[in-house]
Each structure stands twice: as C-alpha cells, then as structure tokens.
Amino acid sequence: MNKTNIVIIGLGHIGGSLASSLKKVHGNKVSIVGIDQSKAVINLAKQSNLFSEVSTLQKSLKLKSAHVIFVATGICDMDKLFTDIGKISFNNKVVVSDVGSIKVDIFKQALKNLPKNFDFVGGHPIAGTEKAGFKNLVTGLFSKKPVFISGIRAKRGSTLLIKTIWESLGSHVYSVTPEKHDKIFAYLSHLPHVLAFGLKNISNKNLTKKEILKYGGTSYKDYSRISDSSEELWTEIFLSNRKNLISGIKDFRKYLNKLEILLKSDSADKLKKLLKS
Amino acid sequence: MNKTNIVIIGLGHIGGSLASSLKKVHGNKVSIVGIDQSKAVINLAKQSNLFSEVSTLQKSLKLKSAHVIFVATGICDMDKLFTDIGKISFNNKVVVSDVGSIKVDIFKQALKNLPKNFDFVGGHPIAGTEKAGFKNLVTGLFSKKPVFISGIRAKRGSTLLIKTIWESLGSHVYSVTPEKHDKIFAYLSHLPHVLAFGLKNISNKNLTKKEILKYGGTSYKDYSRISDSSEELWTEIFLSNRKNLISGIKDFRKYLNKLEILLKSDSADKLKKLLKS
Numbered sequence: 001m002n003k004t005n006i007v008i009i010g011l012g013h014i015g016g017s018l019a020s021s022l023k024k025v026h027g028n029k030v031s032i033v034g035i036d037q038s039k040a041v042i043n044l045a046k047q048s049n050l051f052s053e054v055s056t057l058q059k060s061l062k063l064k065s066a067h068v069i070f071v072a073t074g075i076c077d078m079d080k081l082f083t084d085i086g087k088i089s090f091n092n093k094v095v096v097s098d099v100g101s102i103k104v105d106i107f108k109q110a111l112k113n114l115p116k117n118f119d120f121v122g123g124h125p126i127a128g129t130e131k132a133g134f135k136n137l138v139t140g141l142f143s144k145k146p147v148f149i150s151g152i153r154a155k156r157g158s159t160l161l162i163k164t165i166w167e168s169l170g171s172h173v174y175s176v177t178p179e180k181h182d183k184i185f186a187y188l189s190h191l192p193h194v195l196a197f198g199l200k201n202i203s204n205k206n207l208t209k210k211e212i213l214k215y216g217g218t219s220y221k222d223y224s225r226i227s228d229s230s231e232e233l234w235t236e237i238f239l240s241n242r243k244n245l246i247s248g249i250k251d252f253r254k255y256l257n258k259l260e261i262l263l264k265s266d267s268a269d270k271l272k273k274l275l276k277s
Numbered sequence: 278m279n280k281t282n283i284v285i286i287g288l289g290h291i292g293g294s295l296a297s298s299l300k301k302v303h304g305n306k307v308s309i310v311g312i313d314q315s316k317a318v319i320n321l322a323k324q325s326n327l328f329s330e331v332s333t334l335q336k337s338l339k340l341k342s343a344h345v346i347f348v349a350t351g352i353c354d355m356d357k358l359f360t361d362i363g364k365i366s367f368n369n370k371v372v373v374s375d376v377g378s379i380k381v382d383i384f385k386q387a388l389k390n391l392p393k394n395f396d397f398v399g400g401h402p403i404a405g406t407e408k409a410g411f412k413n414l415v416t417g418l419f420s421k422k423p424v425f426i427s428g429i430r431a432k433r434g435s436t437l438l439i440k441t442i443w444e445s446l447g448s449h450v451y452s453v454t455p456e457k458h459d460k461i462f463a464y465l466s467h468l469p470h471v472l473a474f475g476l477k478n479i480s481n482k483n484l485t486k487k488e489i490l491k492y493g494g495t496s497y498k499d500y501s502r503i504s505d506s507s508e509e510l511w512t513e514i515f516l517s518n519r520k521n522l523i524s525g526i527k528d529f530r531k532y533l534n535k536l537e538i539l540l541k542s543d544s545a546d547k548l549k550k551l552l553k554s
C-alpha cells in the first residue's frame with residue numbers, strides 16, 4: 001500500500017479499533033483523520049496519538065486530502081453523512097466505504113446521496129462484540145475475522161484498495177450481494193440477538209435478579225453476553241433488516257409451536273428428531 | 278469426611294467427572310464403585326483406575342457396602358433404578374442422591390420407589406457442557422459451580438453428608454424446593470436450549486452449511502455450542518419439565534409477536550425500550 005490518507009467517521013468500538021489496527025500494521029504509511037460529533041470522544045481520541053487530526057466533520061482541515069473514507073457511525077446517521085460527504089470537494093479521487101451490519105439499505109443510501117464521481121465499496125467486518133465505544137477499542141480486532149465487501153459502485157482499483165486494506169489487517173474478505181448478505185446475517189446474527197434479548201426480557205419477568213445472577217449456568221451466560229449489546233445499535237440493525245428478520249421470527253414462532261405440541265403430546269421420538277434436525 | 282464407600286450409577290460425563298473429582302480430592306479416603314450398563318463404558322472406566330470395582334448393577338459385589346449412591350443416569354432410567362436399589366439389602370444405612378437436571382419428577386419417583394428406610398437427597402450440579410460421555414470427563418468440573426440440593430426425604434445427617442461431599446469438590450451448594458428449582462431452570466437453562474436448538478433448525482433450513490460455517494460470528498458460535506448438546510438428554514429434560522417450559526415458550530412467542538409488530542410499524546423508540554426491558 002502506498003502512503004494513504006484515511007478518514008474514519010465515527011470513533012466507536014469499530015472505528016477506534018480500525019484506526020488502532022491500521023496504525024499498528026502500517027505505521028507512518030497511513031495518515032488517519034478521526035471524525036466524531038462528540039467532544040468527549042474527540043478528546044479521548046486525541047490522547048490516543050493514532051490520528052493526524054481529530055475533529056468534527058465541519059471543522060476538519062485535513063479531510064479534503066482523503067483517499068479513503070470509512071463511515072463507522074450508526075446506520076441511521078449514514079444517510080445524512082453520505083449527503084454531507086458528497087458536497088465536499090476532495091483533492092483526490094475518493095473511495096467511500098462503511099462498516100455497517102446491514103447492506104441493502106446502506107447501499108441504497110450511498111447510491112442516492114453520493115454523486116457519481118465518488119466510488120462506493122460497502123463493507124461489514126464481523127468483529128463486533130458486546131463492547132462499545134472508543135475506550136474499548138481492540139488493536140488487531142479484525143485479524144482472522146471475516147469482512148464482507150457488499151454493495152459496490154466503484155472502479156476495480158477502488159474495490160481492490162478496500163479489500164487490500166482489510167487483508168492487511170489479517171481479515172478474510174468475502175464478496176456477496178447486499179441481498180444475500182442481509183439474508184445470511186438475519187439468521188446468523190440478527191435472529192440470535194433477538195433470541196438473547198427475548199430471553200433476558202422473559203427471565204427478568206419470571207425470576208428475581210438474585211436468582212438469575214446466582215444460578216445462571218454457562219448457557220445462560222452466553223446469552224447474557226449477547227444481550228448486553230447496545231439496544232441503540234440493535235434497534236437500528238433490526239429495523240434496517242426487518243424484512244429478513246420478520247421472516248426469521250415467523251420461522252421461529254412456527255418452531256416453538258411445533259415444539260409445544262410435541263411437549264404436550266409427550267412424543268419423545270418426534271421431539272428428539274426435531275432437536276436433531 | 279470419614280472413609281466413605283460411594284457408588285456412582287451411570288458413568289457418563291457427570292458420573293465420570295464426579296468419580297475423578299472425588300478421587301483427586303479424597304484419594305484413598307473414598308472407595309468408589311462404578312456401575313454402568315454398557316460394556317464399552319465399563320471397560321473404559323476400568324482403565325481409569327478410579328474405581329474399586331466397575332460392573333453392572335446386577336453383577337456388582339461391592340455395591341452392598343455403599344454409604345452413598347449417586348444416580349447419574351438419564352432421567353428416564355431413574356424410575357426403574359430407584360426400584361432396583363430399593364430391593365437391595367445394604368450393609369449400612371444408605372443415602373441415595375442424583376444429579377438430574379429436573380427435580381419435581383425425580384423426587385416423585387424417589388418417594389414412590391425407594392422404601393422408607395432409604396434416605397433420599399436430590400441434587401443437581403450446574404456443570405454440564407455440550408460434551409458427553411465418560412471419555413470426556415473433567416476432573417474438577419464442579420469446582421466453583423452451583424449445586425442444588427432439592428427434594429429431600431432424609432435425616433439431617435444424610436443431607437449434610439451430600440452437602441459436604443459437594444462442598445469438598447469446591448461447589449457452592451444451595452437448597453431450594455423441587456418446584457422452585459424446575460421453574461428457575463426452565464428459564465435459565467431449558468428455554469436457552471430450546472432457543473439454540475431452534476436457531477440451528479431454522480438456519481439449516483434457510484442457509485447452506487457452507488454459509489453457516491464460513492460466516493457465523495461469535496454470537497452464532499455460542500448458540501452452536503449449546504445446540505451441540507445431546508438430543509437424547511434434552512428430550513428427557515424438556516419432557517420432564519414440560520409444564521414450566523411450555524409456559525416459557527408461550528412467553529417467548531408473545532415476545533416475538535410484540536417485536537414483529539414493532540418492526541412492522543417502524544417504532545424505533547418502542548423497540549429500543551423492549552430490548553432494554
């Protein structure tokens with residue numbers, strides 16, 4: 001990779017970890033501008049010494065020299081951000097990418113709001129945890145993790161650049177269509193989160209806090225870890241991928257119905273078969 | 278603990294780990310007889326050098342000297358086992374205990390099938406994993422794990438003995454009624470397993486195996502670990518605790534209904550509130 005000017009908009013857990021991981025691998029061969037709306041986060045990021053500048057989008061001086069922009073904000077903020085980015089006259093040809101957990105909606109917004117002279121290469125690193133915020137950044141978070149390239153309106157070179165950046169961090173890069181991406185993650189990530197949030201809700205209604213803390217075994221603890229994720233983030237993800245998710249929820253309700261019938265009719269063999277399937 | 282003759286019936290993951298953990302802590306102060314129906318398991322157990330005898334229930338010679346019997350078989354086998362144990366003339370006063378995941382049913386069976394001169398102290402160590410079988414035994418499995426004493430028809434000394442045995446292995450011992458136990462675990466263990474089995478079922482229907490293996494993130498992997506548990510065991514547990522479990526499943530269906538309505542009506546604030554609750 002040649003000397004590359006990278007802008008990261010949104011200095012949360014993913015944005016912060018991306019900055020730190022890039023610096024660790026590439027040192028002075030990358031210059032990173034960090035953009036955030038929160039004063040507290042800006043101050044924290046300044047102390048990290050990862051960035052050549054940390055600022056708001058409006059006040060940044062170095063933004064215009066960007067080669068690559070990673071949008072790492074919540075999904076709801078992306079619409080307006082793409083519009084704002086589209087209005088800036090950059091010094092170089094710029095590639096815009098993102099790290100959002102859903103791809104159909106984000107790609108639509110990018111196509112609508114980014115003028116045609118901007119290349120867009122959607123991305124989604126599968127590396128989030130229940131942690132949030134710049135203060136919890138993890139250097140090397142993306143190493144050996146899958147990253148999806150999904151939703152592309154770009155020259156081949158721009159797509160290759162985004163791919164190369166992730167691979168330089170040790171990620172395994174896959175390309176899929178946004179539609180396929182969102183279907184896969186409805187089942188592998190969004191539905192699992194629905195179930196974990198649901199279990200928390202229902203246990204809290206039926207048991208005391210003390211009982212849950214004292215008696216929860218390994219399986220319950222795995223669920224708690226998942227349901228400790230930010231409600232803010234997951235509300236956005238669930239709504240953005242609601243078509244696929246509703247279809248997953250319907251499947252799940254059917255499964256629960258079937259299970260209930262087998263429990264009521266004491267059908268051990270059929271129950272075993274259902275659990276195995 | 279004085280020199281104690283312990284019999285473990287059912288040399289699976291829990292029975293095997295119990296034998297190995299007892300030997301590690303107490304050495305020659307305990308003598309353990311291992312009972313199983315499977316020839317293969319008996320041979321494996323003989324090689325472990327943990328037991329003074331390994332045999333079937335029918336052929337055991339040392340069984341009669343037992344002070345304590347732990348029944349560590351599947352729930353469905355316990356009914357008959359209690360009857361068989363009840364017919365043996367032991368040399369000492371004997372305390373019968375178990376390690377089953379549900380307590381109402383097991384306690385009922387014990388009351389019905391064990392003659393009154395047998396003390397019964399039900400137990401449930403919360404230490405199972407997705408592993409199964411004697412070959413996967415873990416020495417120290419019960420250290421720092423909760424153990425429930427639940428369902429007691431015994432003299433105080435017998436209850437104390439069972440409690441002392443578990444505490445000697447580092448377990449935290451709690452006493453609750455069988456009814457309370459089964460309600461708690463419907464929500465903290467059985468329902469989580471229902472959800473994990475359900476997620477596996479639904480993902481397998483909607484995605485290819487390759488997609489699941491390749492793209493499953495941390496949250497999906499936690500579920501897979503749980504749903505790798507034995508269908509045999511969980512069919513028994515689900516059926517034995519069906520009343521509580523059906524009530525949990527009903528709650529869960531209601532939760533999914535509510536979530537679906539909020540997704541359809543795009544109510545971000547209400548959705549966030551539901552996830553937080």
